[in-house]
Amino acid sequence: MIALVVNGKRHAVDVAPDTPLLWVLRDNLGLTGTKYGCGEGVCGACTVHIDGRAERSCQISVKDAHGKRITTIEGLAKGHPVKKAWLAEDVSQCGWCQPGQIMQAAALLREKPAPSNADIDSAMEGNLCRCGTYQRIRAAIHMAAREAGKGGVR
Amino acid sequence: MSDIVKFNRRDFLKTGALAGGGLILALCFPGLESAGAARPPRGQFKLNAFIRVGHDGSVTFIVNHSEMGQGVYTSLPMILAEELECDWRKVMVEAAPVDPVYNNPAFGMQGTGGSTSVRMEWQILAKAGATAREMLIAAAAKEWKVTPTTCRAENGRVIHDSGKSLDYGKLAGRAARMPVPKDVQPKSPDKYRLIGKPLHRLDGPAKAGGKAEFGLDVKLPGLLTVVIAHPPVFGGKVKSFNADKARAVPGVKEVVQVPAGVAVAANGFPAARRGRAALEIVWDEGEWARLNTPDIIKEYARMAETPGIIARKEGNPDKAYYGAERRIMAEYCVPYLAHATMEPLNCTVNSDKNGCDIWTGTQSQTSDRNAAARVLGLKPEQVRLHTTFLGGGFGRRANPANDFVSTAAQVAKAVGKPVKVVWSREDDMKAGFFRPLWYSRLMAGLDKNSNLAAWWHTIVGQSILAGTPFAASMVKNGIDETSVEGAQDIPYAIPNILVDLHTTQMGVPVQWWRSVGHSHNAFVVESFLDEVAHEAGKDPFEFRRALLADKPRHRGVLELAAAKAGWSRPLAAGQGRGIAVHESYGSFVANVAEVSVDAKGKVRVHRVVCAIDCGRHVNPDIIRAQMESGIAFGLTAALYGEITLKNGRVEQGNYDDYPLLRISEMPRVEVHVAQNNEHSGGVGEPGVPCIAPAVANAVFAATGVRVRRLPIRGRELQKGSGIA
Secondary structure (H helix, E strand, O other): OEEEEEOOEEEEEOOOOOOEHHHHHHHHOOOOOOOOOOOOOOOOOOEEEEOOEEEEHHHOEHHHHOOOEEEOHHHOOOOOHHHHHHHHOOOOOOOOOHHHHHHHHHHHHHHOOOOOHHHHHHHHOOOOOOOOOHHHHHHHHHHHHHHHHOOOOO | OOOOOOOOOOOEEOOOOOOOOOOOOOEEOOOOOOOOOOOOOOOEEEEEOOEEEEOOOOEEEEEOOOOOOOOHHHHHHHHHHHHHOOOHHHEEEEEOOOOHHHOEOOOOEOOOOOOOHHHHHHHHHHHHHHHHHHHHHHHHHHHHOOOHHHEEEEOOEEEEOOOOEEEHHHHHHHHHOOOOOOOOOOOOHHHOOOOOOOOOOOOHHHHHOOOOOEHHHOOOOOOEEEEEEOOOOOOOEEEEEEOHHHHHOOOEEEEEEEOOEEEEEEOOHHHHHHHHHOOEEEEEOHHHOOOOHHHHHHHHHHHHOOOOEEEEEEOOHHHHHHOOOEEEEEEEEEOEEOOOOOOOOEEEEEEEOOEEEEEEOOOOHHHHHHHHHHHHOOOHHHEEEEEOEOOOOOOOOOOOOOHHHHHHHHHHHHHOOOEEEEOOHHHHHHOOOEEOOEEEEEEEEEOOOOOEEEEEEEEEEEOOOOOOOOHHHHEEOOEEHHHHOOOOOOOOOOOEEEEEEEEEOOOOOEOOOOOOOHHHHHHHHHHHHHHHHHHOOOOHHHHHHHHOOOOHHHHHHHHHHHHHHOOOOOOOOOEEEEEEEEEEOOEEEEEEEEEEEOOOOOEEEEEEEEEEEOOOOOOHHHHHHHHHHHHHHHHHHHHOOOEOEEOOEEOOOOOOOOOOOOHHHOOEEEEEEOOOOOOOOOOOOOOOOOHHHHHHHHHHHHHOOOOOEOOOOHHHHOOOOOOO
């Protein structure tokens, strides 16, 4: 059994230690908001926070996630400025990549509360979107930064 | 559309083709009642097949089109809500089950494609909404013992002239038992409260919260995850296999042979993949094991020099071309393309001898359900297909061979347990059903006054529709409409035109890919027309404008895009501007692109101005989003998209070798939506066709090098290299 802390809750899972965290989240814990897109860390759909940093859960084995603080899209507060900005800008189209985009953006804003376009490009570069919602992602991140700057969640 | 098809309840009107229709098989407008009427959930009352109203005043709309990003779970409810006069904040959406009442009038079966949703359903849904509204009014009038004409509906309430009112929730039960009125009148557009407004998407919160359920997210007790070892070459088969090692992998439960290959069922995806990796399979690779992309192109180029089947002939193109003052000839080639939806293909099946449940993100419900029923030996009515959200569709999830659903049904039958069949990213990329590879040879003749006198376009490639149910109505005299769409209907006033087609037979499965024939023909036609304009010494915008004198909607978007872009304003040194205009799916789109090319030949698109005329429309923000989306999708194809074959094997497998546009490469896109009262056009696909030619023409303006092959190859744009 491997112990995990996900979204503040403790879990014990009985899986092979080299199982990617992505599939433990999805198949064992039922947290299907974290998406499978490529399995090679080249699309960003599986992005979660591990100890506050944006990481590709398809590239991290469950044993390496043991003892760390994992946050998935389900664990990001409903009122988080990034989630709110995503709705205000109507970013999502098909929606498959969006949890990964949102987790990546939330991590960016924690590090850089007022990111430039270049900061956004560099942080979001590895998160692919086949629907091409990039223009709205950029606008939503700027909006979230403004809202958070007004005293919302950091 | 309404002058072609008059709305008539329970009327079945079949027609072969429809102007600008794309994938139009038949028009049959169903009524408002489902055949296998399911009981509504507790506390809800069904007013018709599209509308349920709850005790609590909540409104559930049953939407018969698949939500794959194009916004139909918002735009179609807006039409219903507009007529129902309900409270938009209380609207919920449910995916429709399979039933003839939910058939797409364009296809005669349930399905989403051809950018048909809003333009085909508008009248049906307006009628459904208006009918339910009148039933709620009638129920209130009965309750109050007044005449219905003294009552009106507003924001989820029926209000009497005296001022008293009742909430829809209080009236729903009684309204559901009222007689269904005939000949209700939809609202006049000047009374619209919702239509025309940029309302937020209804699926936004579920998607941003990670709660939206896609096919891959479906959970069932005892569900096994299945991956399949597919043959390495299209048409290949299993000769023999040994599954001993695969069965020994922890978590692997079953290994079965199915027509698609060898399926490994396990507890979870990683175990299934480990099991598959341990399989020992001897393949019969079949007849296509020596297929190589360069050979295909060479053969197509040879065919393009010979006459094909004539799709359109005007005047005397032969004489006009050979007698021209100046002749221009060029050849264009575009590759096979994968849809590469972010959610890979998958399908979940839970079946027993009495019936079957299927969960999948599909664009073709009726056809997929029927295919599963055939596999399982069930009646179609015994198969309940549940449409989930689609993590991208782009045509791939409307598979005419029902590949992912039939395969999943075969696996379920062999395994005898609930299964979720999953295509890994690599499986999905290599699974085929690609946008075909196309080769075009174009010739144009200019007269003494540099007027375009002759246009000759020979097209070579595979038919998408041959062998599908659409062939009967859309392949005529050897011409697959989708092979020549956007080329045979070239809008320019040219006195002598010839468009001919060679349809090739190739072992690569092909399928419609967002904007279908327009995806390549717009690139070829609009790029070559630019070459001709240049040869004639004319400005590319003015040249097009003059040839579109009789095409006001083409001309309208062309002028709008040029004006908003500042067509004649000078650009920074090293930058170029290109323009393109195209009609598809009843909509007219023009793009102006501004690009620069660096010393290594890397193309950067800085700004795209897009004008669209889609006539009467529902949600302008969804239109803007679809234009942004189509441009990103088309730009990915222009800059990167390419599936190649070596010894019959697809060489690409994941996003590292089939790259998508990234955020840093996304141009600033400015969308301008024309306001008019014309018939509605589609928006899901029409955003795609213009961007590749607009960018290619801009590259020429910036570098003097013509792009005649996609994707654009940086090496060929480096200074001085020219292009063949």
